[in-house]
Amino acid sequence: MGLPFIDSVISRKRDQMMAVDLGSRTTKAVCVKRRGQGFALCGFTLLDAPIYEKTLPPELLSEHLKAIAQALRPTTKYVSLTAGVNDAQVRHADLPRMPVHDMRMVLKLNTKNYLQQDLPNHVFDCHVSTRAQQPKPSDKPTDPASSQKHRVLVAAARQQFVKDFVQGAKGAGLVADFIVPSLIGPVNTFEKAMPEVFAKEAVALVDIGFKNSSICILLEGELIITRVVGIGGDKLTNGVAEALSISYAEAEGIKIGMPSEIQPQLESLLIPLGRELRASIDFFEHQQDRPVSRVFVTGGSARSEFIVQKLQQELMVECKILNPMTFLQMQLPPQQIAEIEQVAPQLTVALGAALAAL
Numbered sequence: 001m002g003l004p005f006i007d008s009v010i011s012r013k014r015d016q017m018m019a020v021d022l023g024s025r026t027t028k029a030v031c032v033k034r035r036g037q038g039f040a041l042c043g044f045t046l047l048d049a050p051i052y053e054k055t056l057p058p059e060l061l062s063e064h065l066k067a068i069a070q071a072l073r074p075t076t077k078y079v080s081l082t083a084g085v086n087d088a089q090v091r092h093a094d095l096p097r098m099p100v101h102d103m104r105m106v107l108k109l110n111t112k113n114y115l116q117q118d119l120p121n122h123v124f125d126c127h128v129s130t131r132a133q134q135p136k137p138s139d140k141p142t143d144p145a146s147s148q149k150h151r152v153l154v155a156a157a158r159q160q161f162v163k164d165f166v167q168g169a170k171g172a173g174l175v176a177d178f179i180v181p182s183l184i185g186p187v188n189t190f191e192k193a194m195p196e197v198f199a200k201e202a203v204a205l206v207d208i209g210f211k212n213s214s215i216c217i218l219l220e221g222e223l224i225i226t227r228v229v230g231i232g233g234d235k236l237t238n239g240v241a242e243a244l245s246i247s248y249a250e251a252e253g254i255k256i257g258m259p260s261e262i263q264p265q266l267e268s269l270l271i272p273l274g275r276e277l278r279a280s281i282d283f284f285e286h287q288q289d290r291p292v293s294r295v296f297v298t299g300g301s302a303r304s305e306f307i308v309q310k311l312q313q314e315l316m317v318e319c320k321i322l323n324p325m326t327f328l329q330m331q332l333p334p335q336q337i338a339e340i341e342q343v344a345p346q347l348t349v350a351l352g353a354a355l356a357a358l
């Protein structure tokens with residue numbers, strides 16, 4: 001799934017890709033190459049996100065991308081960037097059957113009609129699931145309504161935001177080939193990491209970020225529900241700092257190093273997140289009449305087994321840390337091999353952004 005916003009995206013797949021997930025706290029970048037029928041991870045890096053007010057200025061993005069390129073030393077100039085949950089909206093819409101290029105234009109001209117909201121000066125992109133392309137058994141050949149419309153995943157971003165990203169990449173000597181909504185990242189990675197489960201089960205992918213967390217609920221390979229919850233690692237650290245009257249930095253250190261010491265605090269801080277995520281799962285289960293069999297957790301907080309266990313208590317459904325590396329050959333520099341297992345769940349979105357282009 002790409003939803004890349006960029007007009008000139010070539011349908012030809014790339015051989016290698018650098019992908020940069022611009023998180024609100026931590027930037028995660030990966031280099032992925034095709035290897036035979038599969039893929040290899042050639043490098044990764046984590047950097048503090050640049051600090052800015054409302055929007056990331058292109059010059060600052062260029063500087064940041066230069067620093068990333070220096071760490072990664074990519075052998076390609078093409079980069080796939082992520083657009084965070086505040087910069088790209090992801091929705092479902094029922095659209096007439098037509099080529100994606102036309103859909104994008106139709107959405108631009110009739111936004112309110114299809115997305116129930118005006119979004120001036122936005123660009124749109126669409127993904128038509130393979131399931132939606134196949135006629136349903138219930139579709140009668142003579143039923144004009146079913147043959148005219150199908151459910152499409154739509155992403156929308158401000159035109160200026162896309163322009164700034166393209167310019168920011170250019171300033172670093174790179175070409176922004178894709179801009180992928182970060183929400184979609186875990187879905188792309190999950191498809192490759194666990195293809196059987198992806199194709200057959202009803203699962204939820206939960207990415208716990210810094211400011212926000214997201215949930216994507218998939219049914220047999222189709223993305224049914226997406227939701228963003230304004231709770232992430234930042235709230236956990238802040239809550240611990242407040243409860244124990246210690247500094248943010250101290251609380252962060254304990255959360256990462258000795259989470260069992262702050263078990264009661266973490267448990268109570270995870271209740272609101274669990275409740276919001278559970279509500280989305282309940283909604284899905286009711287709508288689809290199908291239970292969610294498992295939840296796979298990604299993002300920085302998924303580096304903590306402890307946090308994921310506590311979330312499982314709240315959600316009352318099996319929660320596992322997603323290992324996004326299962327399908328990748330490792331071609332990492334020796335010093336990164338020891339680190340990758342630890343960092344892996346936090347790289348899920350960056351990997352998904354790379355896979356969109358490969």
Ligand SMILES: Nc1ncnc2c1ncn2[C@@H]1O[C@H](COP(=O)(O)OP(=O)(O)OP(=O)(O)O)[C@@H](O)[C@H]1O
Nearest residue numbers: 023024025026209210211212233299300301303304
């Ligand atoms: N080992 C760990 N245990 C618990 N939390 C961790 C660990 N490592 C990182 N984190 C937390 O992960 C958070 C950052 O996660 P992540 O990189 O997924 O966020 P982000 O992508 O920058 O944010 P967003 O997705 O909201 O834009 C921080 O709050 C940090 O405290």
Ligand SMILES: [Mg+2]
Nearest residue numbers: 023024209349
């Ligand atoms: Mg993130």
